[in-house]
Amino acid sequence: MRALLVEDDEMIGNSLTQALARAGWSVDWVRDGEPARAALADGGYACVLLDLGLPKLDGLSLLRQLRAKGELTPVLVLTARDGVEDRIAGLDLGADDYLVKPFEFGELLARMRALLRRASGAAQSLLGAGA
Structure with a gap:
């Protein structure tokens, strides 16, 4: 699978x-x-991992432009902006999920898998009935 990481911080990237x-x-x-x-x-990306605090074209502006053009690639926001208003703005502008830094890598992978399941129309639990 191929992902686009949009992150200006060298260490995090x-x-x-x-x-x-x-x-x-x-x-x-x-x-x-x-x-x-x-x-x-x-094209060709399964998902986008998008930081919001970017130096020239910030993440929210990019997200707004992408969704206005009909871009359907799932977007997972990765940001230090943890306020409820920030999360609401990101989701309302078209983010598919929002994860606040710092985060556990395992959670990031789980959220990426969830995005891919929803994008493919197969949003089913990994747990079976009666488990």
Whole structure:
């Protein structure tokens, strides 16, 4: 699976890219909204991991533009903005999920799997009935 990571922090970007690669993901990492928009125009991403505090084109503006153009790729916001109003704004602008930094890597992977299940129309529990 291929993911687009949009993160301007060098340490976080390196860490996530390496950890996701170990988990079997192919990751393209960009550090701002403009190159992210260009990468998404080429397509082929299963999901986008989007920071909000980007230097030029911020994450919320990018998200607004992508959804206005009909971009359907699932977007998981990864941000330090933890206020309820921030979460509401991100979700209302079209984010599929919102995860506040710092987070556990296992939770990130679980949320990515959930995004993929919903995107494919197969949002079923991993637990069977009567388990």
